[in-house]
Amino acid sequence: MSFDMNAEIPFPFEAVFVGREAELQALHAHFARNGRLAQINGIRGTGKTSLAMMFARKAKADFPGGVNHIHAFPPQTLKTLILEAVQPPVKKKALFIVDDLDVVNKSEISDIPRILDEHPLLNALLVGQVPVEIPDLGMLSISLGGLNQHDFEEVIMRRLRHATKELYHLSQGNPLLAAAANQSVRDGLVSLRQFFLALQDFDYRAILGPDGKPYSKGVVVPKKVVVTVTAVNSELLARLKANPELLRSLPPRRFEEVVAELLEIQGYSIELTPASRDGGFDMYAAKNDALGQFLYLVECKRYSPPNKVGVQIVRALHGVVQQTRATAGIITTTSFFTDGAKEFQQDIKHQLHLRDYIELQKWLGLIT
Numbered sequence: 001m002s003f004d005m006n007a008e009i010p011f012p013f014e015a016v017f018v019g020r021e022a023e024l025q026a027l028h029a030h031f032a033r034n035g036r037l038a039q040i041n042g043i044r045g046t047g048k049t050s051l052a053m054m055f056a057r058k059a060k061a062d063f064p065g066g067v068n069h070i071h072a073f074p075p076q077t078l079k080t081l082i083l084e085a086v087q088p089p090v091k092k093k094a095l096f097i098v099d100d101l102d103v104v105n106k107s108e109i110s111d112i113p114r115i116l117d118e119h120p121l122l123n124a125l126l127v128g129q130v131p132v133e134i135p136d137l138g139m140l141s142i143s144l145g146g147l148n149q150h151d152f153e154e155v156i157m158r159r160l161r162h163a164t165k166e167l168y169h170l171s172q173g174n175p176l177l178a179a180a181a182n183q184s185v186r187d188g189l190v191s192l193r194q195f196f197l198a199l200q201d202f203d204y205r206a207i208l209g210p211d212g213k214p215y216s217k218g219v220v221v222p223k224k225v226v227v228t229v230t231a232v233n234s235e236l237l238a239r240l241k242a243n244p245e246l247l248r249s250l251p252p253r254r255f256e257e258v259v260a261e262l263l264e265i266q267g268y269s270i271e272l273t274p275a276s277r278d279g280g281f282d283m284y285a286a287k288n289d290a291l292g293q294f295l296y297l298v299e300c301k302r303y304s305p306p307n308k309v310g311v312q313i314v315r316a317l318h319g320v321v322q323q324t325r326a327t328a329g330i331i332t333t334t335s336f337f338t339d340g341a342k343e344f345q346q347d348i349k350h351q352l353h354l355r356d357y358i359e360l361q362k363w364l365g366l367i368t
Contacts (some may be wrong), residue, residue, distance in 0.1 A: 018158065019151035020051050023142050027055045030140040031062060031095075031123060036116055037137045039101075039126040042144030048127050051144065052097050055125070065094030065121060071254065078108040079115055082124075090121045100251050101128030113137055237261065241364050244357075247334045248304045255302040256282045259332055262363040263298070280320040281329065294327040303335035309354075311340035318344075318352050330355060 023040075030038055040048045056067045070081050082096055101109075109132050116122055116137070126132065131141055147155065240246055240258065247255060260270045260283055268285040281297040288294075299317050301309050309331060321329040331337075332355040337345075345352050355363075 017047075017050060017054050018154045019147050020047065020054070020144075023051055023144070024055055024058065026140060026142060027125075028059060028062075031059065035138055035140055036123045037112065037126070037134065038124070038140040038142065039128070039131060040142045040144065041128055041131045043129060046144040046146065048129075048144055049099055051142075052099070052125055052127050056095065056097060059095075063093050063095040063123070065090055065092030068094070068096040069099065070096055071099050077111075078104050079111045082115060090119050093121050093123065095123045095125060097125045097127060099127045100254075101126050101132065102130055103249070103251055106132075109134065237364070241366060244361050244364060244366060247357075247360065248302060250302060252300070252302050255334070256300045259283070259298065259300050262360075266363070268296075280316050285330070296328055296330050297321055297324065297326050298330045298332065301331065301333040301335070303333050305335050308336050308338045309333050309341055310338045311344050314341045314344050314352065314354070318348060321351060328352060332360060333357065334360065 027038060040051055042048050053069075056063075056069075060067060068082075078098065082098070098104075112124060112126075112134055113136065116124065131143065146152070236258070247258070250258065256272060260272055263283075263285050264270050267289075268287050270283055270285055272283045273281065281299045283298045283300075285296040285298050286294065287296075297317065297320060299313070301313065303309060314331060314337075317329040317331060320326075328351050330353045334357050336356045337354050342354065345354050
């Protein structure tokens with residue numbers, strides 16, 4: 001996927017990007033000295049992709065041939081993804097960033113020297129949790145850990161400032177609505193956008209205060225909240241329709257994005273929860289129709305047979321549905337459910353829905 005480094009992005013990562021100055025300088029110096037390959041690795045949450053994107057934004061003038069951000073996706077080979085993105089022949093110095101490198105077969109990674117040799121103006125920045133070894137290319141390797149205390153505190157302050165602005169915008173300055181949102185976030189129930197998504201197109205009776213009771217009719221609810229979800233392109237959906245078993249090869253977050261896209265196609269307003277969040281579900285799905293307003297909590301499980309989704313997961317989501325007062329919960333999986341899970345769901349079939357691999361194929365339009 002090629003992207004415009006001058007374009008606005010949904011979340012202002014530059015506003016909350018802190019530290020990593022040494023790493024940015026190292027990347028600049030490496031590519032300025034005609035280095036052609038670098039990698040950024042580290043555990044989840046350390047800001048690998050943010051660092052890569054910030055470097056690309058700051059160094060865009062150094063790559064007049066463009067910057068391409070590629071998410072590795074089996075079974076299409078890494079070489080195919082790269083060459084499709086950069087559209088050879090490359091006539092000016094260009095950079096491609098390969099994200100989710102951990103899902104790429106090691107034999108494919110060994111193709112990178114050959115690709116760079118065939119395209120002398122092409123440069124690569126690899127992003128993954130585990131470092132890779134590619135000899136004879138003078139590769140720069142950057143391993144990210146946690147921030148130092150000063151930078152950590154600065155990140156917190158910047159995010160708080162951003163959250164305050166977002167709260168003001170979403171509540172339209174309504175102090176009562178802002179107080180309700182603040183309480184829900186402090187209790188760890190939802191994020192700000194999740195709170196306002198729950199109220200999207202709902203009337204005043206849906207707004208509950210900290211005591212769990214509805215506010216009075218005087219509360220003004222914003223009529224519409226714009227929710228952004230990472231787009232899943234039509235090419236990926238076409239590949240999945242041609243071979244739905246590829247769903248099991250997707251990284252977990254990518255699978256969640258595919259489910260979000262399929263639900264949006266069905267008319268739901270979707271908001272994914274943060275990737276690092278462990279709140280018992282992966283996204284909200286809201287819908288208004290002639291029968292009323294509905295809010296579903298959706299949990300995605302990318303399993304491969306013979307692994308099945310067990311009753312513990314079903315019980316857990318049911319508990320979260322009750323706690324948050326959502327309409328119902330949905331569990332969707334690339335595998336199937338155990339007999340115990342299906343038996344438990346039978347008693348609460350209007351509050352919890354199970355969607356297995358067969359149902360996913362219906363969503364993809366393969367089964368009618």
